[in-house]
Amino acid sequence: MSHYEIYGALGSPYSMKVRAAMRAKRLVHTWTGMTAEERGHVMPNVKAPVIPVIRRPDGSWTNDSTPFLLSIEGEGRSLLPDDPVARFACLLLEDMADEWFMKAMFxxxxxxxxxxxxxxxxxxxxxxxxxxxxxxxxxxxxxxxxxxxRMALVGCTPQTSPLIEASWRRACHALEAMATGPTRFLFGNAFSLADAAFYGQLKVMSYDPTPMAWLRRETPYLYRWLDHADDASGMDGAWAEDIGAPVKTLLALAGDTYLPFLKANADAADAGKEAFGLMIEGGRYEQGVFKYQAKCLASLRAAWSELDVPARAQLDAWIGPGAEILNG
CATH class of the missing domain: 1.10.286 (GTP Cyclohydrolase I; Chain A, domain 1)
Known part of the structure; x- marks a missing residue:
């Protein structure tokens, strides 16, 4: 039987994200914790030396979690809500988990x-x-x-640590409200791409001493939710008809912090700068320019442009002034 081969690591948030997503989609796959020896024959198949590395049934290879999961959206169970508003919200929150929430993990x-x-x-x-x-x-x-x-390059310094931790705690409290709310996941009782992304980051943090202690003390049900999200293959459920309060809180966080961060990075990239800074979460944030994160903003703007006016207006109300960044 043809199947997907996933080569990752238990300490890699993106590996755990992909594994949980594949389980939720009920797609046939194998998981291999990649050792140093296996890297020699697996990594040459992809351009960037990052994990997880996935071998598709047709023999091709990839290792960027978001494009990969979007490319197989039509296979197995869907990870994106049907409603256009919820679908965009899911894409934005998944992107925030991958590119901003991960800074707390690092x-x-x-x-x-x-x-x-x-x-x-x-x-x-x-x-x-x-x-x-x-x-x-x-x-x-x-x-x-x-x-x-590498910490300063990605914006993790003693100066930025208070705002990174503050932003992370805001998100975790919203996710705790989701875990103790009327639905099992962010967009209903179906596991979404955004759930997979937050799960991947938090799963590895749930073993690391400092965030583990905070999670168990301050958001104990979110901590337990991670075990539920780890394998949602046996959970049946539908997308919610309405956007819940936890998602609205996370969208407001994206408007306050993540979208301004993406814009500052993209503006610096366009200007040919090597680094950028801005005020977010009550402090000064600085890091090196990342071309990939400029692509993330471009992708979000493209998805935003496909929404009709009422959908944008609804999302704008939840995201706040930062939604203007999505207009380009």
Whole structure:
């Protein structure tokens, strides 16, 4: 039987996102935790050295989670709501989880000494099975040093840490309201692309010491929801008829923080700058320019342009002034 082959890592939020999505869609697939040895024959099949790497049934390879999942939307169960308003909201929240919410994952993982040691050792234990501590711990020290050196590039610094954590907590409280609300997921009782994206980031954070402790203390039902979202293959449910309060809260967060962040990055890219800064979440945020995130804004603007006027007006009311950014 033809199937999808997923090569990822348990410590990779995008790997966990894709695995949960494939399970929810009920598509035949295999999961392989990629070791250092397997990287040698898997990674050459894709341009960017990032995971997960997916081999399609036709033999082609890809490793960008969002385009991949959108490309198979017609297979298995849908991850996007039918209603145009909910569909766009889902796309925006998925993008925010992938490109902004993930900064909290990276920040917590490498900014705190206990987390950095735990995570690096865990990642290398998965990558070097049966290698022994003599190989695992030196490799962990190397990856820890490398990742910490990249923190400023992606905007994770001592100066930005308060606003990154504040934004993350806002999102988590909204997701806690979803977990304890009348539906199992963000857009009803059906698992969505946005659920998969938030799940992927939070799943790995639920093991990291500092965010794990906060989640268990402040959002205990969201913490438990992660186990439900991990495998939704046996859950049957429909999309909700209306947008719930948790989604509206997350859309407001996108308008306050994520869309201004995307615009500042895109403007800097257009101007040929290497870095940018802006005021969000009550503080100054700075990072290097990322071309991929400029593409994210372009994709959201394209999807926005396809909506009719009433749909845009409804979303505009929830997103707030930041919705103007979507007009280009």
């Amino acid at each position: 920040h917590f993982r490498w900014a705190y000494a206990e987390d950095a040691e735990w995570c690096a050792n865990w990642l290398m234990f998965d990558s070097l099975p049966n290698a022994g501590l003599g190989a695992i711990e030196p490799a962990a020290a190397n990856i820890r040093e490398r990742q910490i050196s």
